[in-house]
Structures are given as C-alpha cells and as structure tokens.
Amino acid sequence: MNRLEAALTEDFFSRDAVTVAQDLLGCILLHEDVGGIIVETEAYADDPASHATLRGPRGQLMRETHGRLYVYLIYGMHYCLNFTTDAAGPGAALIRAAAPTRGLDRMQARAARPLPASELARGPGRLCRAFGIGREHNGDRVGDRVRVLPRARRPAIACSPRIGITKGRDLLWRFYIPDEPSVSRFR
Numbered sequence: 001m002n003r004l005e006a007a008l009t010e011d012f013f014s015r016d017a018v019t020v021a022q023d024l025l026g027c028i029l030l031h032e033d034v035g036g037i038i039v040e041t042e043a044y045a046d047d048p049a050s051h052a053t054l055r056g057p058r059g060q061l062m063r064e065t066h067g068r069l070y071v072y073l074i075y076g077m078h079y080c081l082n083f084t085t086d087a088a089g090p091g092a093a094l095i096r097a098a099a100p101t102r103g104l105d106r107m108q109a110r111a112a113r114p115l116p117a118s119e120l121a122r123g124p125g126r127l128c129r130a131f132g133i134g135r136e137h138n139g140d141r142v143g144d145r146v147r148v149l150p151r152a153r154r155p156a157i158a159c160s161p162r163i164g165i166t167k168g169r170d171l172l173w174r175f176y177i178p179d180e181p182s183v184s185r186f187r
Contacts, residue, residue, distance in 0.1 A: 006149070006150060007142075007143050007147045007148060007149055008027065008142065008143070008147075008148045008149070008150060009067070009143070010066065010067035010141070010142070011067075012067075012148075013066045013067040013083055013084065013085050013142060014066045014067070014085070014086070014087040015085060015086065015087075016045065016085065016086050016088075016089075016091060017043040017044055017045045017085040017086055017091030017092060017093055017173075018043040018045070018173060020043070020083070020085040020086075020091070020093045021041040021042060021043035021085075021093040021094075021173065021175050022041070022043075022157055022175050024038050024041050024083070024093055024095070024148070025038055025039065025040075025041060025151070025155055025157055025175055025176070025177055026038065026039075026151030026152070026153065026154065026155040026177070027148050027149060027150060027151045028101070028148065028149040028151070029095065029098050029131065029146070029147075029148055030102075030146070030147045030148070030149065031131045031132060031133055031145065031146045031147075032103075032106075032131075032132060032145075033102070033103045033106055034100070034102055034103030034106050034107055034130065034131050034132065035100075035101050035102035035103060036098030036099050036100045036101050036102070036121055036130075036131075036182075037098060037099045037101060037151075038095055038097075038098050038148075039097050039098060039099050039176060039177045039180040039182050039183050040095075040096035040097035040174070040175070040176040040177070040180075040182075040183045040184055041093050041094060041095055041096055041174075041175050041176075042093070042094040042096055042162045042163070042173055042174045042175070043085075043091070043092075043093055043094075043173040043175070044062070044082070044091065044092050044093075044094065044173070045086065045089065045090060045091045046089060046090050046091075047167075047168045047171060047173075048167035048168040058072065059090070061084050061092075061138070061139060062082075062084055062090045062091060062092045063090045065084045066084050066085050066086055066087050066091070067083070067084065067141060067142050068083070068084045068139055068140065068141060068142065069081065069082070069083065069084075069133075069137050069138060069139065069140045069141075069142065069146055070082040070083070070084050070092050070138065070139075071128070071133060071134065071135055071137050071138040072135075072138070073135065074124075074125070077125070078124065078125025078128065078129075079124075079125065079128035079129075079133060079134050079135065080094060080124040080125070080128065081094070081095045081124065081127060081128055081131075081133050081137075081146075082094045082095070083095070083142055083148070094124060095124065095127060096123065096124050096127070096163070096174070096176075096183075096184055097121055097122045097123060097124075097127060097176075097182050097183055097184055098121040098127055098130075098131075098182060099118070099121070099180060099181070099182040100117050100120050100121055100130065100182070104117055104120070106132075107120045107121065107130040107131075108120065110129050110130055110132065111126070111129065111130065112129075118181035118182045119182070121182060122182050122183070122184055123184050131146075133146060155177045156177065156178055157175055157176070157177065157178075158175070158176055158177075158178045159172045159173070159174060159175050159176075160172060160174045160176075160186060161173075161174060162174045163184060163186065
C-alpha cells in the first residue's frame, strides 16, 4: 500500500488535541477533486476558548467523539473545519490553512474573487470554501468524504497564541509551518 492509499484512521485522532494539531502539519487534506498540504492548525481541548465547554449539541462532537469532522458556522458566513480528537476527553484540531496542490481551478471558481494560489485556503473560512466543505459534512468520519493522508516528513513547526479568541489566549496552541505563504497572517 503506498502513501496515497493509506489515509489516516480514527486511531491517529484518538490522541490529545495538541499532539494531533501538530502532527497534522504537512499532511494532505483531500475532498472530491481538490487537495492541499495542511500548513496551519489550532488545538482546542477542555479550555476556556473551546466549544467543548458549551453544553448542548454544539460541543457534543468534541466531547464524545474522535476522528469526526466538526464543522460549524462563524460570523453567520464562514464554515470552520475541525477534526475531533482525544478518546479520553474533549478535543478538536481546527484546520486553519492549507497550501493548495490539486484542483486549483475548482478552488478559484469557489472563491469570492480571484486570489493568488497561496491565499485560496488561507484562513478557516477560505479553506472550507476552497475545499467545498460545509455544514453537511458535520459529524462525518474522517475518511468518508474528507480524507487526510500522512505527511511525507515532519516539517519545522512554530507555535503562537490562537487567533480570534478572547479566552485562553495564553495557550500557545496555534501551530504552523514557518515561512509557508499559505499560513494566516497573525493579527
């Protein structure tokens, strides 16, 4: 079995969110006819910024599953893709950005306006739009419609505070590949 056939399984996602978020860097994200290398992630566990702390259905996937897609809408207009993690507790890894490698024409057609390739999947909202991932994917098992292939090698990894949160800002749980043009600009 070659690397392209061996998609990551539920076991990969059974580990804690911080470890999974780091180990997703350099992996290949695939959906339908588009693909890209994951270059930026964030980890969420049982921390103040996590949806796992929300009671009710919004945080349920993070609390009760691993190896599932957790897709939600922010600002009433952008979807965010997370993979649930941690068989022992709540967790998810937010996929913040990918460097496009396949289906660039399709990604460009989905963009709101013409963008350089490095910006097509920069930021969680653009990533979901570029990959055609929406609310209908919420709860899917990783590998059913959205696949993640293992990385060829471990990249250099940098960390910083997570973006766009007001709680838990002291946690350095944003991970990215340094000098990668598709990584979000830190604000």
